Amino acid sequence: MTGINSNILADRKKSIVYKSGCKGDGITCDTESVTGSVSQRACVFCGARVVLNPITDAFHIVHGPIGCASYTWDIRGSLSSGDELYRNSFSTDLSETDIVFGGEKKLAAAIDEVMKHYSPNVIFVYATCIVGVIGDDINAVCKTAEQKHNIRVIPVLSPGFAGHKSMGYKAACNAIMSLVSPYKSEQKVDGINILGDFNLAGEMWIIQNYLKQIGVNVVSRITGDASFDNIIKAPTANLNIVQCAGSMTYLAKRMEEEMDIPFIKVSFFGIEDTTDSIMRIAYALGNDACIRKAKEFTKQQSSKLKTFLDKYKPNLEGKKAAIFVGGGFKAISLIRQFKELKIETVVVGTQTGKKEDYEIIKSLVNENTIVLDDTNPSELEQFMLAMSADILVGGVKERPLAYKLGIAFCDHNHERKQPLLGYEGVINFTKEINLTINSPVWRYT
Numbered sequence: 001m002t003g004i005n006s007n008i009l010a011d012r013k014k015s016i017v018y019k020s021g022c023k024g025d026g027i028t029c030d031t032e033s034v035t036g037s038v039s040q041r042a043c044v045f046c047g048a049r050v051v052l053n054p055i056t057d058a059f060h061i062v063h064g065p066i067g068c069a070s071y072t073w074d075i076r077g078s079l080s081s082g083d084e085l086y087r088n089s090f091s092t093d094l095s096e097t098d099i100v101f102g103g104e105k106k107l108a109a110a111i112d113e114v115m116k117h118y119s120p121n122v123i124f125v126y127a128t129c130i131v132g133v134i135g136d137d138i139n140a141v142c143k144t145a146e147q148k149h150n151i152r153v154i155p156v157l158s159p160g161f162a163g164h165k166s167m168g169y170k171a172a173c174n175a176i177m178s179l180v181s182p183y184k185s186e187q188k189v190d191g192i193n194i195l196g197d198f199n200l201a202g203e204m205w206i207i208q209n210y211l212k213q214i215g216v217n218v219v220s221r222i223t224g225d226a227s228f229d230n231i232i233k234a235p236t237a238n239l240n241i242v243q244c245a246g247s248m249t250y251l252a253k254r255m256e257e258e259m260d261i262p263f264i265k266v267s268f269f270g271i272e273d274t275t276d277s278i279m280r281i282a283y284a285l286g287n288d289a290c291i292r293k294a295k296e297f298t299k300q301q302s303s304k305l306k307t308f309l310d311k312y313k314p315n316l317e318g319k320k321a322a323i324f325v326g327g328g329f330k331a332i333s334l335i336r337q338f339k340e341l342k343i344e345t346v347v348v349g350t351q352t353g354k355k356e357d358y359e360i361i362k363s364l365v366n367e368n369t370i371v372l373d374d375t376n377p378s379e380l381e382q383f384m385l386a387m388s389a390d391i392l393v394g395g396v397k398e399r400p401l402a403y404k405l406g407i408a409f410c411d412h413n414h415e416r417k418q419p420l421l422g423y424e425g426v427i428n429f430t431k432e433i434n435l436t437i438n439s440p441v442w443r444y445t
């Protein structure tokens, strides 16, 4: 990194490493963002909202100024097979007077109004920054509303300033536990819960279809295409699979401790990880018929894709990729996917990766690959240029950085409209990477 780290804030240097220079305790991660570094991370409230929002028939009341509600309104491309209520955004629209005199009455009135016009089974109430500052007791308001209306009204303690996105994930997991705990059951059914897939562009349905092909029953979806009636069945499953480990490992651990449901982490991005995940689910269930079907299914799907990939490899071989995504599991799968396409990952980072994620990342990348945790736009730009990246994979906040530098971009975040998951996703991903990386437009920038 010598020569390219002169603009890096001193406190940020421990969160940026390159493999051959990474000694001692390794990368500093899973900590608060450095003050003044303009982190790419989202706030606590956003973390909670993006996890709970795909529950299709729930009401989400954002207790705070209108800006918080608009910030997270419909930001996921989560699809529904039923209700569309989740695509609305409800806010108590707190103003100066409420901030001086308190917003509890307004919140109680908002819940009453919802109940007058609709009949939901569950309402989530999110505490935002200002609610944390003025100290509204949303627990008490929710409890009173539950008794008054005889439905679940669950407080989500997520003031934005209280930490970062990961804390919001935890708040969302606690809210889900509060929802499912009354349905705890000793009696298990033969089936699994899918945790941490949000049905972006129908990806949950792709996973469900794979599981159907190998004879595995899905009990509950948390939270892609979920509904109240479906989610409360979760305690009866005999296995949890965790796709987005960053947001859902905490829930999986609590369900293991409190409901006796073991879990395994999976990733359905890329051929290698999709095949590996399907096989591990089959082995975890220990069902011979299922293992046999999984072997046949994955073999058939992988060999179909080999011919497809061989066609694209000559266009992509030798290109260099930069990756900046939310969680570690996705970064790991992307490095493997790029390897399969003969593309070298030269910069890789995450918003909320853990030490163990970075250890795996380190084992997969080349000696000089830059690995960064919780980066900011200035660092990303600097490293993409220094490492001559041809493409950046990220989300909506990273897109302008790539285009400004004349570098190709692939959106792998929750706004996207086409699935990148599973074997189908490999086809979409490869085509998109090929189109953007080889676009003639980059010659004119």
Ligand code: SF4
Pocket: 043, 044, 045, 046, 064, 067, 068, 071, 127, 128, 129, 130, 158, 159, 160, 161
């Ligand atoms: S940081 Fe605070 S004010 Fe901003 S969106 Fe998050 S909760 Fe709302």
